[in-house]
Amino acid sequence: MAGIDEFAQRIGERLALTEERRQLRQTHMEQQMGDFERLHRQFTAAADRLMQQVICPRMRKLAEHFDNARFPEGDPSGSHHCLCGLERTDRFPATARLEMAVSHDGNFATVQVHYHLEILPVFFSFKSNDQLAFPLDAVNEEQVVAWVDDRLVEFLDTYLQVEVMDQYQSENTVIDPVCGMHVNKAVAPARMEYLNRTYYFCLDECRQKFAADPGRYLTQGILPA
16 A cells, blocks of 8 residues: 555645646746737837838828818827828818728737728718738838828828819809809809808909999899899
């Protein structure tokens, strides 16, 4: 019959093996944490550089051309995110939300640059989402610059359609009382107040003719009642 010492030895061996496994797990976890922190620092440095030197300056440079562009105070999504909202105006009767961001996959294998655009209401099709990805160790900043530039110019071409599409501009379309042409009052070259009403003209020459004899043109029946 086995003695108590042999039994104690077996217990000790089991406990020692368990401790060894615990130590191995701890070492593995520490290594994983070290790898995670290293990759996180590497990603953060790359993302900071892309946001601060490429994406944000370009978005702000584009926004300078629009009085209705707004950048929100603070950033609930983090520092690797740039959002520009464009408010509805007479010239651009739609709201737009332009967003670019830098993220990573679950294990930091890739750096991803995202583009997202919303325009409301929607009366035409456009590219609303796009993405560019690189391995974390091989981010090509020249390609990022070219891609970001292309996306922002593409946004500009898309947004400018709001200014000319009939679906958006129906409320802005009026008739020049002199020549009968349809004029977008938001960008009309000339306008004039007469009897508490604003009239819009395709050219200043039409405004001058109207100013010389408003009654003549208001009795021609060009304008809607």
